[in-house]
Amino acid sequence: MISDLVSAINDILWGQGQILIYLLLFAGFWFSFKLGFIQIRQFRYMFTVMKGSTQSDKSGISSFQALCTGLSARVGTGNLAGVAMAISLGGSGAVFWMWVIALLGMATGFAESVLGQLYKVRDNHKEFRGGPAYYIRAGLNKPWLAITFSLCLFLGYGLTFSAMQANTIADALNNTFDIPTHYAGAVIAIVAGSIVIGGMRSIARFAELIVPFMGLAFIATAIIITLMNIQLLPAMFGDIIASAFGLTEAGAGALGAAIKNGIQRGLYSNEAGAGSVPHAAAGASPVPNHPVAQGYVQMLGVFLDTMVLCSCTAVVILLSDINISGEMEGIRMTQDAMSSHFGAGGNYFVAAAITLFAFTSVVANYAYAESNLHLFKLDSKPGRIAYTIIYLSMVFWGASATLKQVWGLADMALGLMTLVNIYAIILLTPTIINLTQDYKIKLAAGKEPTFNLKDVEIQGSTEADIWPKT
Template sequence: MLSNIINPINDLLWGQGQLLIVILLAAGFWFSYKLRAIQLRHFKHMLMVMKTSMQSNKSGISSFQALCTGLSARVGTGNLAGVAVAISLGGSGAVFWMWVIALLGMATGFAESVLGQLYKVRDENGEFRGGPAYYIKLGLNKPWLAVLFALCLFLGYGISFSAMQANTIAEALNNTFEIPNHYSGLVIAVLAGIIVVGGLRSIAKFAERIVPFIGIAFILTALIVTAMNISLLPAMLWDILTSAFGLNEAGAGAFGAAIKNGIQRGLYSNEAGAGSVPHAAAGAAPNPNHPVAQGYVQMLGVFIDTIVLCTCTALIILLSDVHISGDMEGISLTQNAMTSHMGDIGEVFIAAAITLFAFTSVVANYAYAESNLHLFKLDNKIGRTLYTLAYLLMVFWGASASLKLVWSMADVALGLMTLVNVYAIYLLTPTIVNLTKDYQTQLKEKLPISFDETNIQFQGKTENGVWTKQKGD
């Protein structure tokens, strides 16, 4: 029954109409144009912003913690299982379209993160919260649309995505160690519960310690695999390019599959335009204290997630001798590929990597949905307790659910969120452009960069006191 509801929606969003693919490509081109290809022009500055990213205060986490929290949600099944799904259904050409959506998505991710930071609010504990629901409400004065987005977010990050991450962890552990899925689900739920009860700061500290470690370890492993198969690299790159445009023997039928699956799985991995990462961006107290600083930080997150980490998975799969059947395959394809390179230790490594990657996503997903409790005045003990119980139950259920159903639920939630968010950030384009010009003018004139809301024209209003220095900030 659930499939009968989900499948027609997915077909509209991702299927024959390919509505979201068109919208996301259009958004990427739009913001790349309006921001004058900021992802290319200011690539070096994007890296430089991280030099002052470690500072935080009582109101917000540091920019580095916000980056790691954003990467916690991004870096998960999309990087290991999602790339495998894209290649199994769309061929090697899907990798090229993942790169394309990432480069365009860097501009979209910049835009939505700037807004998340500008329109952030303080919760009952005086800590920063924010995201699309808040910039829709404060910037566009459309509370009904804000509520719609928040409900989609609860469906996605509060329910579907964490279930899907748990499903991938359980599948990997079952493939490698034959651990029953329901046992894995119980352990995941308990461990996640221990971390998330501490709120955003606890999750950010966890992400800050774990994400850099597992990211570097995975990159080094992919480099070793590439070095072992260096003679195959030119042919693999050529196959990616020819397959991306349907120029190889597979023909035009594979061309459409490559585009669809590359963009769909690329979006799922880097989340640019989906409206998720602005929640992490809003939670930060950036240095320099300007909304655009978080735009640069989260733009880097898109680059690391897809251009770096997804490419690592693609290298591991495409440089192996495993057979790609054309049927939907998830983490098992990545595990089999790694086994072909390194033997049984390769399968164990991927099981460990996906467990850590996906688990960080599970806890970050909680933070995103929890940020929206403030919108409904539920950021209190009762509201958080009820939400936490529902979230942990879905984590446990997801470990034993079918792969196809869980991915389909995640696709619907991501699609609905994206429709609302892209519409909102498009309407808020003048604000994004004005803020970016203000930041870049100060940068060009070598002034100390700061944000003065009285000197910049922006839509709607910010919450009182958020951009005013308070004791302890």
């Protein structure tokens, strides 16, 4: 019955109803237009804002740590297994629609991260916390909707998503080294537990060390494969475009599959609009000290995740000589593609890469859900211990669950979160626009854009002593 219920909800959100596909496209176009296509016009500045990004204080992590924490959650199964699933079900054209949703999603990610930073609070340890539940409560004065989002978040990031990441790690290790999945699940849970027990700062330090290393290693590998098959590149891009618009032999049916799977897996990878990354954005002490600074940082995260890392996986698969079956395939498809390029060594590389990629997501997902304990007055020692036990139990269970079970639950949780979050950020559009204009005016005046509440009209109110008022 649970499986039937999950399937029915997913069919409304992602399937025949396709509510979320239309909603995500609308949100992407909405914020791109309202913010003057900020992801294109200020593309270079997006990198410039990372200067001084390693600075932090006792209340918050650094902007660079917030970027790496956001990438930790983004860069995972969606990049290696999710891209493979999109291509296996939607053909090469799904890659084009992943690019489209990423380009539009950069504006959406900017908007939600600005709000996460503006409406952040201090928890019992005097550290910054925040996210959609907080800006829904403080900005829109809708506590019931804030609780609804938090419950969806706990279902997704608190339980399901890390189970899915553990499932992918265990499957890759079982395929490569014949390690039993329950053994892999136990080790993943133990190692993750040793990191998350230290809270957001411990998770941010871990992300800061691991994410740049694993990202650069994977990009370098994709570049090598591209150079090895440089003569095939024109045909590959031609096939992506033709398939994306239904110009191949399969026709219109393939077009629908390419759009659906490209957008769905693109969202799952970069999470723009889902309401997850604002938790990392809220945890930062930004430089310059303005909410919009974190908007640029997390907009860069969307670009790096989908336009760079997902494209690397697509190149690995599409330049290989493996057959695309049309049936759902995950990490094993990526392993087979890498093996076609490098032999048995390619299989080992993907197993190592997915273990690192997915494990960082396991750790970062904990931080997102843990940020919402404060909303329920559960950010005490007993509350954190109880949540940690439940969380790690789900990680252990996920390692041995079936692919369809885990991805179905993950899709439902992500869909419900996205539904609530996009509704909220569209209602908060005036605040986003006012903050962005304030930042641009101060930047154009040649001074560091420092935020002051008296300068900007916002909806609702922020927590006392977070931002200066004079």
